[in-house]
Amino acid sequence: MKTVITAALAVTLLFGVSQSALAVDRGGTLAYGRYADSLFLEPVLNDGNVDIWVLSNLYDTLILPTDDGQGLRPGLATDWKVSEDGLSVTLTLRDGIKFSDGSPITVDDVKWSLERAAKPDNGIWQFLVQSIDHVETEGDKTVVIKLKKTDPAILSALTVFNTGIMPKKLFEAAAGATDAEKAKAFAEHPVSSGPFMLQSWQKGADMKLAKNPYYWDKGEDGQPLPYLDGIDFQVIPDDATRILKLQSGELQGAEFIPYARVSELKNDDNINMELFPSTRVEYVTLNVRPQLNGKDNPLSNEKFRQALNYATNKRAIIQIVTHGVGTEMTSFMSKATPLHAGDTPLYPYDIAKAKQLMSESGVPAGSELTLLTLAGNQDEVGIATALQQMWQALGVKLNIQQVDNASRTEQYRAGTFQMRLAAWTDDIADPNEITSYFAYSPTIDAIHTSWKNDEVNKLFEQSQSETDPEKRREEYARIQEIFNSTGPIVPLYETPYPVALSKKVHDFVQIPLGNNIFRSTWMSK
Amino acid sequence: MSLLPYIFRRILQLIPTLVFILVVVFVLVRLLPGDPASALIGDRALDADVQRINHELGLDQPLPVQFLYFLKQVATGDLGNSLSLKAPVIDIVAQRLPVTILLTTMAAVIALLFAVPLAFLAALRQDGVVDTVIRGVFQVGLSMPVFYLGLVLLTVLAAGLHWFPVGGYGETFPDRVYHLFLPALTLALSLAAVLMRNLRSAIIGVLGAEYVDFARAKGLKSRLILIRHVLRNALISTVTLFGLSVGTLLGGAVITETVFAVPGAGRLMIDSIYGRDYPMVQGLTLALAVLVSLTFLLTDIVQAWLDPRVAR
């Protein structure tokens, strides 16, 4: 009897599960509140996250990232193979793929799109695909990417926004003489290869996307994706207003929920408070140049940097600033970054050790430091205020200077800043981007701090063409070990992406790189 | 009418003012630390990227050359392209400015509707209960930062009672007025408080003046006295203040537009300054300067009408 019941239960459970999985509602327009509007919806020439994070809805790549952001799954290409010598990648295009105007996506479009992304001096993301030499086509289904050198990250690179496939003929027919002018003209009336297409755009206020009727992927009901008729991205810069608009039912989703309000929204019955795993890390950048503006710079002293690190109570900052949402960093790169190494928090709070390191360093008490923070950014002001208080215990006086982004960037790039707060998110599911910027000095002087380690530089260069995954893992482990113990930062915390959604919204995901994926999102009626 | 030459003269006088403002803004935005390229790309910019972009934008030219080029552009009615939005400045201004005009006009009307009757009420009952209550309420209104007041109104009237939408901007004109009511109210309150206080004090002053006593002695009815003598004379400084406050109103619009997610010119201005979007800042300054000057002119005309001696 008992077994029968269990079996029946199992059947209903199974049935129930598959039933609910099939019961996907189609249609509807999802209104999504964004913190800031996109500027230039152009895979190759865009300048930042406001564009990148929505681009994957408009332009599909040959390979797509999995929802955890680390794996690969078929996109416009159904399969791929890296050659024995590691110098070419052969991909097969999917049958029947079309652009949003109904015209077929051909090998020519793919060849042109990839070569455009790999052209030097074309946009700021070229470094992600700089190993591509040229692209060859075989027949009307096969594309062969020829590399200049072996590149362990090439498959990940083919999932990144700047390798999105665009229609060659329409782009070249657009008005303008240069690639930049044509890109601008094309972006006014783009034809896309992703699940959505641009319907209307009032810059700075409202951007409407409509479903691409020719999209190749199928939903659970066997009909073409996406489920949604469209997305309405509304720009609502004030956090509190964005939340109110969600609570009043005028929005179905809102990004960048302030950490202070996460637990409050978790208790709201009509809202799903999502915390999507991310690659975002927050840290203080320390300029290690021996002299700054003609004065000696104590930050050039490694022991002093370590003292500051041990005197920083990261758990308290996580509590005060992120209200428990953040976690301690175990390496300079986030735990969601492939090849991340480290399982204990960096520099656990230890004021005795900090004081000892301080006296060993020979830096006199009463030293003053200046920290640049972004004017009006509550999180940064909070961190800065906490650091000011915490470092007082070492006799260090921290001056906080609030400046706007352009001023800070200028001092940063010139290397004249002393300390600044900064955050980072990866753009590729590979550790090479963050390592190149943070630790490999030829790129930007190790986040403009002038920190330099020859071993790290050598290891990074090796790892960039290392085809043995195990060896590459070891190289990255060593790079992280060196940077984490002697590097030019005070690691603070990593945080997920806080997104609040109406309970009606299902299967929306923001992957660790930040991309908002609406491909299979649906809303219950 | 004798006012016409006055108006004509004032409009002519506007031109040198506008040129002066343009020159100052042109130089000032370029003196700000940071360049458009690093504002645009941010922290990950490589030196080569920045140089390339600055070259594309013509920012590697000497300042006088840039200015001459800019003047040539303005003379042909072209304000250039926005660096960050990658669209003609004229188009964006045409899209954003009407929003701000509607918002500030509504705010001005609301402020006057509050200030004038309540100032009379308060002045006639000087130091009484009504006066105290009116002044107390305005004092609280005056003491709330715009962003906070805006959030309180949104929380209570929009999200709570659903009387109004939570921010945004509608499609049709009546819908837009409906969307802009709360932001306009927010913007209006501090102006209403300033005007109310000024007008109340002016009315009390005029009521005590000799000519009102004289008029009363002549046996004019109280209501006539109020309208013909008191209001006319009391309004002089209030109208001055009102004209001057248009600039302040536009300044307040920056924050109101941010809180209420209104796609207006104020918010665009601050975004453009932060983004070092030189052509956009220049274009917006020009547009706002024309707008403010015209309003200013309008208040001067009203003043000349109230007191013909002013126009002389």
Add this chain to the structure above:
Amino acid sequence: MTVAAPTATTTPRRRRARLLRLPSTLIAGAIILLVSLLLALFPQLIAPYDPTAFDYNALLAPPSAAHLLGSDSFGRDVLSRVIHAYGLDLQIAVFATVPAFTVGVIVGALVGYAGGWVEAVFGRVVDAVITFPFLVLVIAIVAVLGPGLTNMYIAVGVVGWVFYARLVAAEVKVQKRLDYADAGRVMGYRPLRIIFRHLLPNSITPAIVYWMTDMALAILLGSSLGYLGLGAQPPASEWGVQIADGKNFMNTAWWISVFPGVAIVITGLGFSLLGDGLAELLRTRK
């Protein structure tokens, strides 16, 4: 209210009655501001805690015996921060407005009296100042001098004086055509004496009333700039910045922003009452 004078509409004999007494509003305003001044000068005598000290065990604590007005997200005592902010906020109110008031009133009186081309030139200057985008100016000054309150004083001063100048000029223009000014001229007084001894006292009331409002507005501007990160710098406590800090906690910890708001209301009220009182005093002295 024994000091309260009869209102204008009730008796024409009020002037004689008032000569001997100070207006009640003046006294009330002065008392509020005097108390504020004491708090500004000796905050440590009354504030129970160090305004910058964190208490990790009392983050966002509601008002209680330990923290009378609660604590903020750093566990800092709100009451102590409100009290310690008096110094800075009164400083903002005064420094941001006094230079503008002084310069504005003098220029306004001279321009209003002179008229003609002087007034025309002045009109252009006013146009330029008023139409100049204020925030561009503030951000530019901050960029040159670094952020902080000094920049705010400069920016507000550069723009603010025209308000007073326009107000006074408009009044003086009207007053100078009245009989007593003509009488002064007939008696051979020098223009400066006519302007500052006779015309100005009769024309300054709107400027004084506006000045008192302006002081409250200056504190609010400090708050708006604090919202943009351009105002008072941490860890200094300032009401406007406190209100901005409490924005994310409106629903969960209202005390962070409400009590500094109350302080602004009371102080603003003090300025308003003082302004009304002064205006009344000037009228009765006519």
